[in-house]
Amino acid sequence: CYSKTKFVTLKTLYSMEKLEKIKSKDFLKTVFRTLGFIRKNYPTPFWFVIFCAVSTGVSSYLQLTSFSKIVDIIIPVVKTGGGIPDTLWTPLISMAIFMFVPGILGSLQGIFSTSITERANVDLQVLRSKRFAELDIATVEDSDFQKKLQQAQEWGMGSITNLFLFSMSIVTNIASTIMALVLLSLVAPILIPIAILSSIPPYFIEKKYGVKLFQARNFGGDDRRIASNRVQHFMNPSKLIDLILNKVDKRFVGEIKQKLKGTADFTIAIKRQKSLWGIFTTSLSMFCLVASVVIITRSAILGVISVGLLVVAYNSYRGFESTIKSFLSDFAFMQESARYAKQWFDLIDIKPVVIDVEHAVSLSLETPPSIEFRNVSFRYPEKDTDTLKNLNFTIAPGEKTALVGHNGAGKTTLIRLLTR
Numbered sequence: 001c002y003s004k005t006k007f008v009t010l011k012t013l014y015s016m017e018k019l020e021k022i023k024s025k026d027f028l029k030t031v032f033r034t035l036g037f038i039r040k041n042y043p044t045p046f047w048f049v050i051f052c053a054v055s056t057g058v059s060s061y062l063q064l065t066s067f068s069k070i071v072d073i074i075i076p077v078v079k080t081g082g083g084i085p086d087t088l089w090t091p092l093i094s095m096a097i098f099m100f101v102p103g104i105l106g107s108l109q110g111i112f113s114t115s116i117t118e119r120a121n122v123d124l125q126v127l128r129s130k131r132f133a134e135l136d137i138a139t140v141e142d143s144d145f146q147k148k149l150q151q152a153q154e155w156g157m158g159s160i161t162n163l164f165l166f167s168m169s170i171v172t173n174i175a176s177t178i179m180a181l182v183l184l185s186l187v188a189p190i191l192i193p194i195a196i197l198s199s200i201p202p203y204f205i206e207k208k209y210g211v212k213l214f215q216a217r218n219f220g221g222d223d224r225r226i227a228s229n230r231v232q233h234f235m236n237p238s239k240l241i242d243l244i245l246n247k248v249d250k251r252f253v254g255e256i257k258q259k260l261k262g263t264a265d266f267t268i269a270i271k272r273q274k275s276l277w278g279i280f281t282t283s284l285s286m287f288c289l290v291a292s293v294v295i296i297t298r299s300a301i302l303g304v305i306s307v308g309l310l311v312v313a314y315n316s317y318r319g320f321e322s323t324i325k326s327f328l329s330d331f332a333f334m335q336e337s338a339r340y341a342k343q344w345f346d347l348i349d350i351k352p353v354v355i356d357v358e359h360a361v362s363l364s365l366e367t368p369p370s371i372e373f374r375n376v377s378f379r380y381p382e383k384d385t386d387t388l389k390n391l392n393f394t395i396a397p398g399e400k401t402a403l404v405g406h407n408g409a410g411k412t413t414l415i416r417l418l419t420r
Contacts (some may be wrong), residue, residue: 001136026077030338033345034163038116045112052109057175057323059102061183064315066095068308075307106267113168124157128348135356137416144381150225152343159340166334170311173327186365187305188313191292198288202281207335209274213267218246229261285321292317354420368397371418378413385412396414 039046069091077085132140139145152159184192230252233239243249293314300310363369376391387410395401403411 025334027338028343030342030345031163031167031334034160034341035167037160038164042116042119045116049112049116049168050111050171052105052112053171055105056102056109057172057177057182058179059098061179061316062098063095064312064319065183065222065348066098068306068312070095070308071311072306072308095155100199109168113165117165120161120164121157124160124344128157128344131348131350132266134352135350136352136420139350142353145347146346148343150346152340157344159337160344163334163337163341165329166337169330170327170334172223173323173330176319176323177327180316180323183312183316184320187309187316188296188299190295191317191318194288194292195317195324198285198321199324199328201284202278202325203332204280205274205277206329206332209270209277210372212270213336223259223263226258227348230256230259288321289318370397378410378417378419388417 037047070088073085073088073091181192184195233243233252234249243252251417280298296305296310296313296317299305300307372394373391376388377386378388379386387408391414403414405411
């Protein structure tokens with residue numbers, strides 16, 4: 001996608017987006033696999049975190065309904081100048097409970113979430129190490145494997161635990177959205193489409209430019225890998241001495257700048273476009289808010305709803321709008337996390353090219369073996385010519401043999417073939 005680290009053309013960007021849409025079909029599979037891993041390994045904290053997430057999403061609206069009852073009870077008292085009515089205590093106690101309990105559950109959710117992510121990071125590192133240790137040299141040296149590994153390392157194994165945390169945030173947002181939807185449908189149904197109109201555009205903008213930023217990181221991986229290699233020469237004392245002695249420091253600096261500049265310029269351009277669209281979405285949000293205030297204020301003046309319900313309608317609208325934006329924003333971040341998490345799962349699922357045969361004969365090392373190569377040829381996947389061609393030789397038990405040849409002659413290849 002890059003040609004001498006210049007911008008990706010619009011035509012290429014379009015084809016990249018089409019490709020991304022196809023890949024996003026694996027989104028749900030990656031999310032369920034992540035949640036399945038967490039649930040299987042840490043069932044008790046997993047279900048407790050979900051309970052806390054739902055409780056947190058519902059509690060704010062339960063507080064709101066209790067407060068609206070308090071307002072409706074107080075207003076007649078203020079007008080008549082009477083004392084505190086007994087009916088006030090029930091909504092006051094309810095509101096206190098709905099404020100107190102979620103605060104405790106929120107703290108416990110943080111503790112359990114931290115426990116899950118920390119333990120999961122350890123277990124995932126161990127799982128990855130075990131799976132990678134099962135691979136053969138051919139798989140590890142494959143350029144496609146190395147490219148996937150480079151891309152997956154950009155977020156680290158934390159992309160999987162991030163996906164879990166975003167999923168819990170989504171659970172909270174879903175609970176909040178349902179509660180806000182119920183309250184608005186009872187008090188002021190007209191506000192529901194207005195809230196949706198205000199909330200949907202930011203999601204598509206976040207998704208569109210999130211995909212482009214992912215593409216910038218994903219398709220510029222080779223350039224960044226080369227740049228990282230050059231940077232290491234300046235960070236390692238022995239390599240730095242070689243740079244100075246051979247006077248290639250300016251060349252390496254130039255390569256670092258050249259390889260990184262294209263991705264940096266592309267990222268800046270994407271974020272600039274995203275910010276410009278942000279002006280439009282903010283203006284739309286303010287317009288919808290003013291329209292909602294006018295509607296519910298008029299309803300209160302005409303006596304269609306009480307003052308307490310006006311408070312419920314206004315706060316439900318703001319909460320509904322905010323929750324939808326938060327939901328869609330978290331969903332966009334979930335998609336980005338899922339891309340990297342899927343790459344890790346793909347790496348973990350890779351099967352070695354060389355597989356041990358069942359019931360294979362074990363090599364006895366009590367006496368030196370006889371080694372014979374008979375018409376052996378070998379070519380690396382990315383090469384056009386054979387590294388070894390029709391190689392024949394025999395090494396007798398106990399015989400000392402030296403392998404001599406120029407760089408690239410095939411000495412290392414021969415040894416690696418011998419050791420599978």
